[in-house]
Amino acid sequence: MIEDYGLTTYEDVIRTLILSENAILKDEVKQILVSEFGNNYTTYFSVLEAISFGKGTLKEISDTTGIEMKSLSRYLHDLVNTYEIIERRAPIIKGTKMGRYAIKDQMVHFWFRFINPNMSFTESGKYDMVFGRIKTSLSSFIGPVFEQIARNIVFEDLPFSPVRIGAWWNRRGDEIDIAAIGEKPYRVLLGEVKWNSRPLQVKDIRKLLDKRTLVDWYNDKREEHFLMISKAGFTKTAEDFMNDNGIEGRDLSELLYGMK
Secondary structure, three states, X not given: OOHHHOOOOHHHHHHHHOOOOOOOOOOHHHHHHHHHHHHHHHHHHHHHHHHHOOOOOHHHHHHHHOOOHHXXXXXXXXXXHHOOOEEEEOOOOOOOOOOEEEEOOHHXXXXXXXXXXXXXXXXXXXXXXXXXHHHHHHHHHHHHHHHHHHHHHHOOOOOOOOOEEEEEEOOOOOEEEEEEEEOOOOEEEEXXXXXXXXXXXXXXXHHHHHHHHHOOOOOOOOEEEXXXXXXXXXXXXHHHXXXXXOEEEEEHHHXXXXXX
């Protein structure tokens, strides 16, 4: 569809398809979801908006929306199971009590992150103002989206047969963007995804290696694999370091090539 409109930049896409008087996607998300949610749509919308801003836990969503946790659980259950708009994700190891909610469809995610909070401005035709706000925060939105795309690609071609795939985090705030484990023999893949403007350096690679001790899973038996994905690639020193330590590195072009 984008090709049919001759759109070549993200600004073209947003302005033509969403932020203009006759944009075909301008009201699509709202119209579809209002018809699904019925009279309670404003409550569901507030929950989805909170999640779109990275509020992924029950407490975070409750604090942001003002909805009591007992009532909130019902709405989250509906959004996961009835409407299938969000999903609950947990770290692949020891993670059932640390789940986070995330919006599954990126168009819906984008709409609640940028359009719904600015609805009064779009309805009054202040498209330039809204686009300015989008442009300011777009990089922070794209980073997690890039992480998810990278995970999906990497998990299509792992160096072992996994029993669990996803990401890993703990209560202290430590995170690993890509994680997969395999059994018999025990294997683990740990990876980082960076939506960066400059090539990564050795210090950035070392941070991933330092995190290996945080993932407590058959530490004395497992075979370890490491992966770094960098939008802007790596310095020559970083590439040499990765080669010497058996760490796989991919830049944006190499990652996308893997999709073909």
